[in-house]
Structures are given as structure tokens and as C-alpha cells.
Amino acid sequence: MDILTISLVISAIHLGVPIILPMLGGLVSERSGVMNIGLEGMMLGGALAAVAVTFITGNPWLGLLGAIVSGLLSGLILAILTVTLRGNQVVASTAINLIGAGITAALVPIIWGVDGTSPSVPKIPSMTIPGLSDLPVVGPLFSSLTAMDYGTFVLAIVVWWVLFRTDAGLRIRAVGESAESADAAGIAVVRTRFIAVMTSGAFAALGGAYLSIVTLDVFQASMTQGRGYLALAALVFGKWRVWPALAACIVFGLADAFALRSQIVGIGIPHELLLALPYVLALVALATFVGRTSAPAGVGKPFVRA
Amino acid sequence: MRSAAVRLVDISKSYGDVWANKDISLTVEEASIHGLLGENGAGKSTLMKILFGMVSPDSGLLEVNGQPAAFRSSADALEHGIGMVQQHFSLIGTFTVAENLILGRGSQSFGGRWVKRLDLKAAAQRTRELSDRFGFGIDPFALCHDLSVGARQKVEILKALWGGATTLVLDEPTAALSPPEAEELYEVLERLRREGTTVILISHKLPEVMRLCDRVTVLRDGAVVGDREIALAARRPGGQRAAMEADLVQLMIGRERPVVSQRAPRDLPPVLSIRELSDGKRIDGLDLTVNGGEILAIVGVEGNGQSELVELLIGQRKRISGAVELDGTDITALSTKQRFDKGLAHIAEDRHASAIADSMSLTDNASFGFIDGAPFAPTPFWLSRRLRSRFAALLVARQNVRASSPDALIESLSGGNQQKLVVARELARAPRLMIAAQPTRGLDIASTTAVHEALLALRDRGSAVLLLSLDLTEVFTVADRIAVIRGGRIVGESPIATADATQIGQWMSGAASKEPV
Ligand SMILES: Nc1ncnc2c1ncn2[C@@H]1O[C@H](COP(=O)(O)OP(=O)(O)OP(=O)(O)O)[C@@H](O)[C@H]1O
Ligand SMILES: [Mg+2]
Numbered sequence: 001m002d003i004l005t006i007s008l009v010i011s012a013i014h015l016g017v018p019i020i021l022p023m024l025g026g027l028v029s030e031r032s033g034v035m036n037i038g039l040e041g042m043m044l045g046g047a048l049a050a051v052a053v054t055f056i057t058g059n060p061w062l063g064l065l066g067a068i069v070s071g072l073l074s075g076l077i078l079a080i081l082t083v084t085l086r087g088n089q090v091v092a093s094t095a096i097n098l099i100g101a102g103i104t105a106a107l108v109p110i111i112w113g114v115d116g117t118s119p120s121v122p123k124i125p126s127m128t129i130p131g132l133s134d135l136p137v138v139g140p141l142f143s144s145l146t147a148m149d150y151g152t153f154v155l156a157i158v159v160w161w162v163l164f165r166t167d168a169g170l171r172i173r174a175v176g177e178s179a180e181s182a183d184a185a186g187i188a189v190v191r192t193r194f195i196a197v198m199t200s201g202a203f204a205a206l207g208g209a210y211l212s213i214v215t216l217d218v219f220q221a222s223m224t225q226g227r228g229y230l231a232l233a234a235l236v237f238g239k240w241r242v243w244p245a246l247a248a249c250i251v252f253g254l255a256d257a258f259a260l261r262s263q264i265v266g267i268g269i270p271h272e273l274l275l276a277l278p279y280v281l282a283l284v285a286l287a288t289f290v291g292r293t294s295a296p297a298g299v300g301k302p303f304v305r306a
Numbered sequence: 307m308r309s310a311a312v313r314l315v316d317i318s319k320s321y322g323d324v325w326a327n328k329d330i331s332l333t334v335e336e337a338s339i340h341g342l343l344g345e346n347g348a349g350k351s352t353l354m355k356i357l358f359g360m361v362s363p364d365s366g367l368l369e370v371n372g373q374p375a376a377f378r379s380s381a382d383a384l385e386h387g388i389g390m391v392q393q394h395f396s397l398i399g400t401f402t403v404a405e406n407l408i409l410g411r412g413s414q415s416f417g418g419r420w421v422k423r424l425d426l427k428a429a430a431q432r433t434r435e436l437s438d439r440f441g442f443g444i445d446p447f448a449l450c451h452d453l454s455v456g457a458r459q460k461v462e463i464l465k466a467l468w469g470g471a472t473t474l475v476l477d478e479p480t481a482a483l484s485p486p487e488a489e490e491l492y493e494v495l496e497r498l499r500r501e502g503t504t505v506i507l508i509s510h511k512l513p514e515v516m517r518l519c520d521r522v523t524v525l526r527d528g529a530v531v532g533d534r535e536i537a538l539a540a541r542r543p544g545g546q547r548a549a550m551e552a553d554l555v556q557l558m559i560g561r562e563r564p565v566v567s568q569r570a571p572r573d574l575p576p577v578l579s580i581r582e583l584s585d586g587k588r589i590d591g592l593d594l595t596v597n598g599g600e601i602l603a604i605v606g607v608e609g610n611g612q613s614e615l616v617e618l619l620i621g622q623r624k625r626i627s628g629a630v631e632l633d634g635t636d637i638t639a640l641s642t643k644q645r646f647d648k649g650l651a652h653i654a655e656d657r658h659a660s661a662i663a664d665s666m667s668l669t670d671n672a673s674f675g676f677i678d679g680a681p682f683a684p685t686p687f688w689l690s691r692r693l694r695s696r697f698a699a700l701l702v703a704r705q706n707v708r709a710s711s712p713d714a715l716i717e718s719l720s721g722g723n724q725q726k727l728v729v730a731r732e733l734a735r736a737p738r739l740m741i742a743a744q745p746t747r748g749l750d751i752a753s754t755t756a757v758h759e760a761l762l763a764l765r766d767r768g769s770a771v772l773l774l775s776l777d778l779t780e781v782f783t784v785a786d787r788i789a790v791i792r793g794g795r796i797v798g799e800s801p802i803a804t805a806d807a808t809q810i811g812q813w814m815s816g817a818a819s820k821e822p823v
Contacts, residue, residue: 162420162421165423165424166419166420166421166422166423166424167408167412167413167418167419167422167424168419168420169424170401170405170408170409170412170424171409171410171412171419173401174398174401174409174410177398177399177400177401178396178398180396181396181397181398181409182398182409182410183360183379183380184358184360184380184390184392184396185380185396185409185410185411185465186379186380186381186382186383186384186410186411187381187409187410188379188381294400297399297400305360305361
């Protein structure tokens with residue numbers, strides 16, 4: 001029973017957070033009516049920016065800031081493509097994915113002169129919370145999480161609060177349900193969507209940075225391994241609501257953690273199969289839920305005023 | 307003369323080669339009800355969207371309360387005290403009434419709206435007050451897509467008034483209302499006028515225009531063709547009113563009101579017979595027969611199973627028990643497509659939801675429902691573009707649909723012209739049974755007559771027509787027989803010649819259920 005210990009919970013969190021962050025980004029964007037399949041590409045951008053800035057400054061916190069800037073930029077590009085130029089949202093955000101994967105891979109040799117993997121940089125340190133970390137059983141939890149793990153859950157609360165409790169959230173959701181109605185109610189549709197899509201980029205980039213300067217201390221080409229898509233699956237699973245989608249992310253994280261542990265412990269199932277578990281779950285989620293989801297009604301529809 | 311609440315000067319707006327508005331000038335007096343009349347596509351909605359900041363004019367000036375104004379969005383217009391109820395609903399279905407009302411008006415500061423809790427309790431309280439003031443009885447926490455059409459219309463009005471609008475624009479507000487609901491609305495408008503609100507009313511219904519308006523402006527092909535004061539004496543039914551109405555019709559369509567042709571009774575075997583039909587929810591043991599060569603009108607208070615009956619007939623709703631026969635064959639096991647092949651046609655109640663695809667072209671919309679057969683598909687793998695265009699052109703000509711081109715997106719057509727296309731398409735099926743739900747919703751006088759003529763022509767060919775209408779005038783104009791639906795069953799039937807309005811009213815409200823029929 002060694003496999004079901006507190007360390008499994010810890011690694012589930014470690015593996016869940018880089019799905020939660022892009023999920024929150026996708027949520028904000030899609031609630032405003034812009035489909036963002038580009039989370040994966042935005043994550044890669046964030047992961048690289050975080051390592052590059054940390055490499056130059058030696059400070060991983062500045063690296064995080066760099067990731068946010070890169071995310072805002074990629075969000076800005078997507079917003080210009082889909083909101084201003086009214087391009088097809090699926091095509092535009094897929095382009096972000098392709099460009100994100102291509103550019104980040106190409107930049108590694110340009111910056112560091114090596115192929116594939118960057119040199120290692122300082123990581124965001126984990127925090128030990130005095131008192132709590134001495135508790136039996138749950139103690140290790142409070143000595144192995146970083147500020148970013150806590151921050152992610154705080155961010156989820158913030159996103160929930162803003163989207164579902166404030167005026168700004170009502171506006172964002174209105175724009176996502178029906179841009180025409182929102183326009184008639186005097187809401188600035190274009191501005192709202194820009195804000196939402198750029199925020200989405202920043203969140204996704206933070207998810208990427210988590211992988212590169214929290215989980216690891218290097219950037220590797222394609223290191224996100226489809227987590228951006230898992231985040232999208234979680235959104236569908238959670239019906240575009242914060243807590244159910246977050247729960248889905250944790251389940252994906254848990255599945256991932258389980259697969260990794262089983263590799264060490266050995267439970268008789270080929271571990272390649274287990275590694276595919278989160279993706280299989282996502283597939284099942286998409287296949288079973290897609291028909292009767294409650295996606296925001298305006299997703300995918302560009303807004304044009306006569 | 308009182309001062310002008312709103313003045314529009316030389317407003318022009320073109321879409322491609324179509325002039326939606328051409329040098330339109332309009333002055334609306336304060337605390338009056340000003341009617342805006344004109345055929346479908348005359349440019350009424352466009353003009354009002356310009357006033358509301360939703361459409362920017364190519365040229366022209368706006369004045370509000372004597373001050374020049376330029377609106378870049380409806381937010382600007384709202385700030386100047388102008389509220390508008392759009393031609394089609396602009397409520398968000400997944401939001402509650404209170405959320406819809408407070409939308410866009412929650413907080414003034416940009417920063418504050420991101421952190422402060424939106425006070426929905428206060429909004430609900432305000433909704434209740436406003437709703438009580440007009441006797442609407444709206445539940446602030448109801449989701450908008452659960453509301454009846456009438457209730458939604460009321461919410462739209464509350465929304466326009468929410469910010470304290472002093473000028474209220476209503477674009478065909480009664481098109482989807484039943485007569486009693488419309489009556490309530492008239493009283494609200496009269497009351498608003500008394501309290502000093504200026505109202506601009508777009509309508510195709512002359513009786514309501516005559517009853518409410520102080521003044522009317524008539525548009526034709528994007529230009530003003532006339533302006534009339536409605537004298538008090540013309541407000542009440544009588545001689546002067548008829549003359550005034552005739553005058554307005556003349557202005558609107560350039561000729562006299564067309565009359566619906568006379569008809570002779572037919573006696574043919576049943577086309578549609580429904581026995582003990584139930585869906586386990588809203589339809590509860592419904593019996594009904596429609597004969598060939600007959601137009602049967604179903605009337606009733608909205609929400610008594612009308613929509614469900616239609617869905618059952620066209621195969622979009624699951625039947626629990628009962629039989630539906632078309633020309634003697636049971637169709638309950640057939641799919642929607644098979645039913646259409648058997649001779650059913652359907653003019654949908656809500657065209658945006660189930661009759662047209664907003665962002666496809668007129669030609670595409672014209673060929674919906676004909677995809678895998680004649681007239682444009684020689685094989686199932688090929689649709690002839692040429693034949694489809696020709697077909698679309700035919701429909702356009704038949705119902706006089708006005709559009710800039712056959713490739714125009716259907717959403718760029720005026721509401722009435724969209725409806726005309728749907729009607730033409732369904733008529734083109736040459737159906738045995740036409741299910742026409744609110745077929746003249748939003749149509750102008752001439753087009754309404756054209757649709758009535760088309761339904762009568764079907765009848766004269768021996769087909770049956772099932773008409774669902776909220777408009778009793780329409781029912782009495784075309785129907786041969788009238789059936790009243792309540793609680794999912796038919797509670798009374800009468801030939802139109804001997805139909806008695808009081809009796810029908812009692813059937814509709816249920817007051818007559820104890821009396822022998
Ligand atoms: N967005 C648009 N793009 C292209 N043409 C348009 C657009 N909006 C309106 N039009 C055209 O402008 C003309 C006037 O349309 P408008 O909607 O103002 O008519 P309306 O008087 O309100 O008619 P209805 O009684 O049918 O509602 C029509 O010919 C219509 O096709
Ligand atoms: Mg209109």
C-alpha cells in the first residue's frame with residue numbers, strides 16, 4: 001500500500017498544477033467567447049521565457065515575470081487574430097500552438113548553443129511552513145509545496161470570484177454568451193475579449209513556467225507534453241465551471257502521479273499504459289460529455305458591429 | 307408644440323448598393339408616442355439602431371434634448387437616456403432576469419468592477435420594484451430561457467427602462483404577444499407617456515398604432531414618405547379612423563390595402579387525424595382532425611402545449627401514446643425527414659431557433675430541407691449550385707423578399723424578409739399538411755396578405771393547414787374552423803362562421819370547463 005501515501009498526493013498536486021493554470025486561462029478566454037486551443041503553445045512560450053529570464057538574471061521570480069509577459073504577448077497575438085481580424089478561432093489558436101512549439105525549440109540553440117535542453121537554472125524553492133510541516137502524516141505536504149502551488153489555488157479562487165461574483169465577470173460571461181446582446185447592453189465587447197484572452201495567455205504561460213522552473217530546472221523542447229490539451233479536456237469535463245474543472249485537473253494529476261509511482265513500485269500493469277492514463281481519461285471525458293456540454297453559447301463566433 | 311426629445315437630421319446609411327436609410331429626418335416630441343411605420347426592409351430598425359448607437363450612420367446628425375450628440379456605442383446612448391428593445395430578443399438565456407437587467411450597469415468605475423461583489427440582491431430588489439410598478443409580476447431569479455415570450459418582452463422593457471431612460475424605442479414589441487399581453491403593454495406605454503417618457507414605436511399593426519400614437523412617420527425604401535398627426539378622434543374605432551388607416555396604408559405601400567379573397571366551403575376527407583396523443587409532459591390526450599381543404603386555427607394562451615404539439619407532429623418530440631395519421635397512414639414511427647417527404651411542411655414559430663441559419667447565405671437557407679432530393683440534387687453526392695440559385699431566385703420573386711443579393715447572409719435581411727423567405731420555402735414543398743406557427747410574425751401588411759393568400763391557395767388545392775396564431779384577426783380572416791387548446795388538450799371547437807369570441811375566451815381561460823359544450 002506504499003503507493004497511496006502522502007507523497008502520492010504531493011506529486012498529484014505537482015502534476016495537477018501545470019494543468020490547472022492553463023485550465024483557468026482557457027476558462028477565462030472561453031467564457032468570453034474566444035476558443036483557445038493555443039494553451040499548449042502559450043505554455044511552451046512561458047516555459048522558455050521563465051528559463052531564459054532566470055538564466056540571465058539568476059532570479060526565478062523574475063523568470064516568472066518573464067513568463068507572464070510572454071503569455072500576455074501570445075494572448076495579444078491571439079486576440080488580434082481572432083477579435084480584431086475576426087479570424088477563425090480554431091485555426092488561429094492552432095497556429096499559436098504550432099508557432100509556440102517551433103519557435104521555442106528553435107530558440108534553445110540560438111540562446112544557449114545547445115540542442116533540445118537548456119542548461120539548468122535556479123528553481124523556485126519549496127516552502128516549509130513552520131508548525132504544519134511537523135504534523136504527522138500530512139507534514140511532508142507543507143514542506144514540499146512552493147509558493148506557486150499555493151498561488152495556483154488562490155488564483156482559482158480569484159478567477160471564480162471575478163467570473164461569478166463581480167460585475168466584470170458578468171460582463172465577460174455576457175460577451176461569451178452573446179456578443180450582440182452584450183453590445184446592446186453597452187458593454188465594450190472587443191476590450192473585454194482582449195482582456196480575457198491576454199489573461200488566458202498569462203495563466204497558460206505560468207503553467208509552462210511551473211514545468212520549467214518548479215518541476216524541473218531546464219527548458220526542453222515540447223516539454224508540456226499535451227498538458228494544454230488536458231486543460232481543455234478538463235474544461236469540458238467541468239462544464240466551464242471553476243471547481244469541477246479544477247477537480248478534473250486534479251484527477252488528471254493523480255492519474256499521472258499514479259503512473260509514475262507504479263513505475264517505481266511495480267503493480268503489474270505495463271507502465272506505458274498507465275502513462276497514457278490521463279490522456280485516456282481526457283478522451284473518455286470528451287467523448288462522453290461533448291454532446292451535452294454547456295459551453296458558452298458565443299464561443300467561436302466573431303463579433304462584428306454593423 | 308412641445309420640445310423635441312430626439313431629433314434625427316439627414317441620416318443616411320447604405321449597405322452595399324442598398325440604401326437602408328436615405329436622408330431621413332425625424333423629430334420626436336417629448337412625452338409622446340411616435341409611430342414608425344413602413345414595409346419590411348423600409349429601414350425602420352436600422353434608423354433606430356443608429357439612434358441607439360448600435361449602427362453608425364454614413365452621414366447625418368443626432369440631437370437629444372436639443373443637444374447635438376454622437377454615439378459610438380449603445381453605452382453612449384444609454385447614458386443619454388435612450389433605451390431600446392430590439393426586434394429580436396437580446397436577453398441572455400442562461401442568465402437570470404436580475405443579471406440580465408444589471409448587465410452593463412453594475413458599477414461605474416473600471417477598477418471597482420473587478421473586485422467588488424456585484425450586488426445581485428439589490429438588483430433583484432430593484433427588479434421587483436420596477437416590475438411591480440408596471441404590474442408585470444416578474445420573478446427576478448427566473449432564468450430567461452424559462453420565461454414565456456410575453457414575459458421576456460416585459461423583461462426587455464424593464465431592461466430598457468432600468469437606467470432611467472427618458473426615451474424608449476420599441477421595435478415591434480407586440481409581434482410575439484397574445485392579445486391580452488399586448489393590451490397590458492399598451493397600458494404600460496400609455497402610463498409611461500403620462501409620466502413623461504418619450505416612446506418611439508415600430509409596428510406593423512395599424513390598430514395599435516392608431517390607438518397609441520400621437521404622430522407617425524412612414525418610411526418606404528429607406529426614405530420618409532410622410533408624416534401624420536393622429537387626431538384624438540381617430541384613436542377610437544369609427545369613421546375617421548378607417549379613413550386615417552387607409553391613408554397610412556396608402557403611404558406605406560403606395561396602393562390600397564389588399565383584400566383577402568373570398569372562399570367557399572370544401573368537404574374533403576381528413577388529412578391529419580390525431581388521437582389521444584400524449585407526450586407525458588405538456589400534451590395530454592389530445593384529439594384533433596383537420597380535413598383536406600380546411601384551415602384549422604389553434605388558439606390558446608401561450609404555454610398550453612402549442613409548441614409541444616408542433617414538435618410532436620414534426621417528430622422532434624417523443625410521443626408516449628396516441629396516434630397521428632397523415633392521409634390515413636400512421637406517421638408516429640417516421641423520422642422528421644420521412645414525415646416531410648410524406649407531405650408535411652412547417653413554418654417555425656421561432657425562425658432563428660429552427661428555420662434559418664443566421665450566418666449562411668440566402669441561397670443556402672432557401673434550400674434547407676431539400677438536400678437529398680429534387681429539385682437540385684441529381685444524385686445524393688452532388689448539389690447543383692445553379693439549380694439552387696434558380697430556386698432561391700424563384701422563392702425571392704414569389705414572396706417578394708428584399709435582399710441585396712442571393713449571396714447576402716440571411717442575418718443581413720430585415721426581420722420580415724427573413725420570415726418571407728421561410729414561408730416561401732415551406733410553401734414550395736407543396737405540402738399535404740402545412741403547419742404554420744405564427745406565419746406572419748413581423749410581416750408588413752402586404753406580405754401578411756400574401757401569406758394569407760398562399761395559405762388559402764393551399765386550402766383550395768385540397769391540402770390542410772394547421773394554423774397556430776396569437777393574432778385573432780388573422781384567425782378570423784383565414785381559418786375555417788377554430789380549436790382552443792388548454793393544458794395540452796383541445797377543450798373546444800367551433801366553425802369560424804359561428805364562433806363566438808366570448809365563448810372562445812372562456813375556453814382559453816378555462817372558465818367554461820363546467821358548462822356543457
Ligand atoms: N447588417 C446589414 N447588412 C446588409 N444589409 C442590411 C443590414 N442591416 C439591414 N440591411 C438592409 O437594410 C434594409 C433595411 O433593413 P431594416 O432591418 O432596417 O428594415 P425594417 O424596416 O426594420 O424591416 P422589418 O419590418 O422587416 O423589420 C434592408 O433592405 C436590409 O436588407
Ligand atoms: Mg425591423
